[in-house]
Amino acid sequence: MQKPSIPKGTRDFSPEEMEKRNYIFDTIRRVFYLYGFKPIETPAMENLATLMGKYGEEGDKLLFKILNSGDFLSEVDSDDFENRRLVKLMNQMCEKGLRYDLTVPFARFVTMHRNEITFPFKRFQIQPVWRADRPQKGRYREFFQCDADIVGSDSLLNEVELIQIMDEAYNRFGIRVRILMNNRKILSGIAEIIGEAEKITEITTAIDKLDKIGLEKTNEELASKGIGKEAIAKLQPIILFNGSNREKLTALKEMLAFSATGIKGVEEMEIILNKTELLEIRSEIELDLSLARGLNYYTGAIFEVKAKDVSIGSITGGGRYDNLTGVFGMPGVSGVGISFGADRIFDVLNQLELYPDPTAQRTHALFVNFGEKEENFVLPLLFSLRKAGVNAEIYPESAKIKKQMSYADANRIPYVIIAGESEIQENKVSVKNMLTGEQQTLAASKLLDYLSSQA
Secondary structure, eight states, X not given: OOOXXXXXXXXXXXXXXXXXXXXXXXXXXXXXXXXXXXXXXXXXXXXXXXXXXXXXXXXXXXXXXXXXXXXXXXXXXXXXXXXXXXXXXXXXXXXXXXXXXXXXXXXXXXXXXXXXXXXXXXXXXXXXXXXXXXXBTTBOSEEEEXXXXXXXXXXXXXXXXXXXXXXXXXXXXXXXXXXXXXXXXXXXXXXXXXXOGGGHHHHHHHHTTHHHHHHHHHHHHHHHTTOOXXXXXXXXXXXXXXXXXXXXXXXXXXXXXXOHHHHHHHHHHHHHHXXXXXXXOOSEEEEXXXXXXXXTTOOSEEEEEEESSSOOSOSEEEEXXXXXXXXXXXXXXXXXXXXXXXXXXXXXXXXXXXXXXXXXXXXXXXXXXXXXXXXXXXXXXXXXXXXXXXXXXXXXXXXXXXXXXHHHHHTTOOEEEEOOHHHHHTTEEEEEETTTOOEEEEEGGGHHHHHHHHO
């Protein structure tokens, strides 16, 4: 018989791993609440019409499509089938797909519920997403995103708040990070001054890969997209420019003097930097002119967060999108958001061993089960412990004591409560410390006080 397996790019998580993951989700959730964000959820699958065309050509290729239920071939054109016209076939066989991110479903949510929402609307969402990507270290086909977005406001204070959220979350995790920033208007201005304004999408898609594939390969990709040699040459000193944030802004003002769009982007970056300098931001903030964020819907400030002490891709990303809801018939709604990559944060925290002591979430005491009479004696004690907030359980059946002790040992339960015939007669319990092996007997009424003092 073939062993069961899971699809490539997906993972199982043990109870110990889920303790760590829940620590990540709970930490990020608390930070979102701190800044006034409210939770929503959307379905795992969306209509393909909602998803297609929102992520660019490369993003569309990574969408997991779901075959129509029932006879999915019934609507297929036989000529398309025989000639393997895959795109047409896919459109005929698939009406739904797994969500690629949480932002496009959020835009759909806002459009559908516009009459119930008070703007500006600050929402957060912590759910899995799926991408038909090639699995590799730090990149999965199923992964969780933790998103925070503000829609219905074009104020740059929202960008400043998102920077604070990123800084606060990573400070709580103990991860040292660099918050990278750029602006799509700056990139549009650069495309203008190098004479390739119409190819802004191709340019941003290529330079977004600079840190992954290097300068030479990036230039090759630019050339393959039809960007001229002269334009590529003009691009080099811009995307490789070194210096402080202020020096970069000064240089950009000079370079983009004849691009109204580019200058607007520089001004926006300047305002954001001015505001953040009023705050005690602990993370390093860097204006990175090679940062492009490949998704087509960004229109203003864009962000990425990189861990300083671990070699891994970005662990948070996001940016401003001025008209995402417009594709759903609701134009003019500006939004800005960020997305924490929980799976990559999980890997970073593992490598840096930054998790808090997990024992607080685990069972603190196990009651041994000797039979019905003993069960009836300890059940009220178990109830009182749980009512007081002590994590406790009873072994579910009257098994050999060695087996029950092994269960406590395997689950790292520090205290085992024993109530046999002699203890019951005296209304007492014996408590065994599984770490030291010591055992003592005390009045049943003192059990809660004893365990609380050992916590």
